[in-house]
Amino acid sequence: MVAKPKVAICWLGSCGGCDEAVVDLNEAILQVTSAVDVIFWPVALDFKYHHLEALEKGEVALSIINGHIRNSEQEEVAKLLREKSQLVLAFGACACFGGTPGMANFRSKEDxxxxxxxxxxxxxxxxxxxxxxxxxxxxxxxxxxxxxEQVFALNQVIDVDYYLPGCPPPPDLIANAVNAVLEGKLPPKGSTLAPHKALCDTCKRNETKPDKISIKDIKRIHEVEASPDTCFLAQGILCMGIATRGGCGESCININMPCRGCFGPVEGVEDSGAKFISALAAMLDAENDEEMKQLIDKLDDLAGYTYRFTLPVSLLQRKRA
Amino acid sequence: MSDFEPKIVCFSCKFSWGYLANETSLSSQIKNWIPIICSGKVDAKHIMEAFKHGADGVLILGCPEGDCHYQDGNFETKKRVQLLHKVLDSYGIEPERVRMELSLDPEGKRIPELVKSMSETVRGLGPVRQI
Incomplete structure (x- = not known):
């Protein structure tokens, strides 16, 4: 009998939501576990670090790593998994971009x-x-x-082969990613295993988007009763969908919440925040500086909004020396 | 602080700034001068890239308000800069470090002066603080 490929699933600086997303595969997880040996999954199974250390280099076919890196233990485990694995998949927004905890990079460790x-x-x-x-x-x-001192995305600490963003990644993309590995049908190294286009491309509200969006008044989602069918931006509610990779299944849009950007930048874009700012500026319908100021004053935390998931990988963040 | 020499990146629209000047001689007077066609071309990304590559300040020179060759590129960038000020502030980059001037100067004589005055402002702020 041929030995099954070994898979490790690990959380670093993580809330556990990404591990939960793996469990959310439901019955499909049985197919996965019949095809692979899960040799490490701290949140679900009782394995210790020394079990990992005992493995040969490259013995693990795939490590699925979620969570950011902010302490020496996380760094150590990430490096250990890298050494033992043929492939590393950065799983979820935190591993791919630093995620929500990455917003801590606006403050110092001392603060x-x-x-x-x-x-x-x-x-x-x-x-x-x-x-x-x-x-x-x-x-x-x-x-x-x-x-x-700061939060790091996974690829700022170890070499990463593939990326699967999301907070958390949706079950269909997880299943596709695992199958692609099992069948050896992987795209070039460094690829993101999700669609290339922006969320607007598949958003069903796109039909209601006017040719030119002009926002005269910025509204926040909790302040208004948002129409469940109309483009959020057309309603004056900020939505990151224009600058965010699609593939999430529009789970937020479907419950009448605007996109928050957990899938990160679209293919070929480094900094989704900068793109969003440029696009937003074009949509703001102000005739002069004073009107512009009034609009901008309504934005309480624009940087937090635009970099909610991607601050550690944004253009202006320090890269690790 | 006394030996701090601010690095200023200057984008200037060719439609209003220095189109009669000898570009080579003008660029020898101004380090990091980037003549462009329409200030509306300057994206938030370009400004951030400038800071990423070590700039201490960014100066954008556009056509007088209402006189953009492409309708309103200058005003669009002005809006972009106003939004960007708010974001850069969170990174610890003061709004004074990104300035926009909308005016007309075909000879380009004022460009070195404006860069110099921007340098003085930025000198007072010191180098960009790393977060």
């Missing part, structure tokens, strides 16, 4: 520690203790992973 361990109203820390990578207790040395 974050001060808030979390000193200034937040719920904190009682009279001794001013901060977590340390190494500390002494009862004559023993205790260690914690080191918290890095």
């Amino acid at each position: 974050i520690f001060n808030w979390v361990y000193r200034d937040a109203p719920t904190v009682v820390n009279p001794k001013g203790n901060y977590p340390q990578p190494r500390s002494q207790a009862n004559g023993k040395e205790l260690t914690l992973p080191e918290f890095y």
Whole structure:
């Protein structure tokens, strides 16, 4: 009997939603597990890091890694998986672009520690203790992973073969990706295993989009009763669909929420935020500076909005030295 | 701080700025001068790229308001810059580092002056702060 290919599934800085998305394959997961050996999946099965360390180099056919990297443990595990794997798939928005936690890169590590361990109203820390990578207790040395200065996407730390974005990736694309690996029908290295065009291309509201969108007043989704069929931008509600890769199945659009951009930039675009800003500027219907200012003042956190999932890989972020 | 020499990238529209000037001699006076056809061509991405490559400030020179050769390219970029100010601020890049001037100067004599004055503004701010 030919040995089944080995697959590792791992979470780094992650909420668990991506692992849940794998479970959401439902019955299809049985087909997957009959075709492969899952040799590592911390969230679901009791494997330890030393099980991974015992493997030969390249023994794992595919590592599916979700989550960003912000501490030394995450970096260590990512590097270990890379060493043992023939292919690495960055799975989900955090692994592909840094994800929502990547927005922490607008703050320094110091700011974050001060808030979390000193200034937040719920904190009682009279001794001013901060977590340390190494500390002494009862004559023993205790260690914690080191918290890095910033959040990294997976490809800023290890070599990544394929990308599957989404928060989380939808079941059909996961099944396609796994099948492509099993059947050896993979696109060139570095490809994103999702459609190339923008979400608007498949959005069913596209029919209601006027030739020229002109926004006179920016509205937020919770402030209005949004029409369930009309293009959000035509209603003056910001939607990232114009600058975001499609393939998600429009799960947000279908429940009357505008796109937030979890699939990242469309094919060939490096910075979806910059593209969105340029497009948005063209849509804002202001006659003069004053009207423009009034419109812009309504945007509370434009940077957070445009880089909700992609800040660590954006143009202006420092790359790892 | 005294030896800090700000790097300014200047995009200028050829329809209003320096089209009568000798481009070679003018470009020898201005480092990082990029003559373009219509300031409307300047995308948010280009401005961000400039900062990514080490610029301390970006100056965009466009045609007088209402006088764009392509209807309203200058005003479109002005809107873009206003939006971008807000985003750049989150990155720690002060709005003063991206300036737009809409005017007419066929000889291009004011371009070195404007770059110089932009340099002075940016010198006061210091180098771009890394987040």
